Amino acid sequence: MESGTVNGAIAKLSTGTPKKPGFWKYVLRHRAFYLMLVPGILYFLVFKYFPLFGSVIAFQDFNIFKGFSGSDWVGFKWFEQLFTYDKFTRLLRNTLIISLYQIVFAFPLPIVLACLLNEVRSMAYKRIVQTVLYLPHFISWTIVFGLTYMLLSPSQGLVNQLIAATGGESIAFLQKPEYFRTIIISSGIWKEMGWNSIIFIAALAGINPALYEAARMDGANRWKQFLHISLPGILPAIMILLMLKIGHVMDSGFEQIWQFLNPATYETGDVFDTYTYRAGILQGQYSITTAIGLFKSVVGFVLLVIANRVSKMTTGEGLY
């Protein structure tokens, strides 16, 4: 209890703000905890909040030599330019379509997978399937791109070997805009389907077995059991993940798209993130690309709030 009295003595000596003497006394008494928080808070302040405040350059004619304080203010000039920019519609369209495809095709598959796994009777088989399907999650996008590149190579790829064997013409899949979105969605499913099913598998495992027992007594077959017990049981998890996905509609996954993208596929694949990297980082158009980033963040935030409200009204599930 020695430290307690020392703390008290220090508290008495301190000349904190007279308005709230209790506040400083409290902080001082528990100073060990607050000191531990200093590096963490500093980290979030410098690397998360500072760039957020740095986004003011979206309202400036930012000049790297003049800095944040020296650059001229231009109001909403960049946003106006952005919304009237001919490429903007293409970026917005590609971003939204890829996200929409992800929600329609990639989002339901882990749910289906979890439900199928839930019906498997052999535990050993279930475990083997899980082990295989979780693996791609840990393989980097670079490697996934490499695998796809080899598989789809027009000269040596396995897919084109098959096309050739059936008498077709070989196709340079990665150079064709019409295949780009399909490749992005498929490779995304390949990588994340298994991993994303974990949450649903856990939700299914958490359902009270007595419910199934009772349903069987009432003569419900497995399909009926699935429809009336399993599905409602995982609905909360589905809603929460769907909301998070909707909040990220404007982020299309830079790491993935950037690697698959090339000038031949800009038409269907160039999204906000890839454009921001090209125009902002590589060409130094800092202000307008920050305006894009800010636009994305605000839209994502608003969508998340709306999705949460809609979900609360319809299913009673919400993030907060």
Next chain:
Amino acid sequence: MKIRRSWGEKVFDSANIAVLLLFCVAVIIPLLNVIAGSLSSNEAIIHSQVKLWPVGFNLKNYEYVVQNGVFWRSFGVTLQIVLIGTTINMLLTILTSYPLSKSWLGGRKIILLFIIFTMIFQAPIVPMYLLIKNLALLNSIWALIIPGAISAFNMMLCITFIRTLPEEMFEAARVDGMSEYRIVWKIVAPLIMPINVTLILFYAVGHWNNYFGPLLYITDRALQPLQLYLYNLISQFDMDSVGGGESLLELSTAVTPQGLQMATIVVATVPIIIVYPFLQKHFIKGALLGSVKE
């Protein structure tokens, strides 16, 4: 308990097993295709004879990867980032999580909100890039370590876990005269070992697979980590950045770009594939903890 299955159920069960098998095959085929190619002869690759089994088995491609100094330099850079980065990640995550696990601590809610907000509302890339530039961290491995020092998500997992430890234990330690810092390192850190393993894995795999960071901040070839090297190798096959140029030209009859690319992909994936089966259950535990809603 044996339940009699109807004819329809039997059909469903078989179909179910078949569908799941199909998923597994779809995951394995691209991997097998690249492994087979990397072990095949030059001629077999050029004449597109390789499918899922090596044709004209040889290890030539691997010989070049093993001798390629630039590849190993990138491998070393990545290894360095994984080791230093994960250490810093863990120290800061545990240090920040411990006070925030105390529900009685004044201001805890505000600080948590302050941190969670960064998960929901992310700063645009360009100001982040300018910050790193102004801090003179461009072309330094610290640019790949410090900006991701704490993952808010992993920190939440850690807080959730620490909260399961009984407060009486901390009280007892305090009565014994232990300072809070000693409590963190001597009591909390060892007791949360299961979550430590999970977080170390998440952070380490994150560093190993990081590609966006190096793309933004690293232009110096001597500092390019493995993923950036792989990207240059696969999408550009640019001799300068790929390395091993001279020996490669000399023996260009022995290896093809595809063969070399495939062998490099395999070598870069092997570390993950080797550790994965042993650590799978820890990964899953982490993924499940994330779904616990407070």
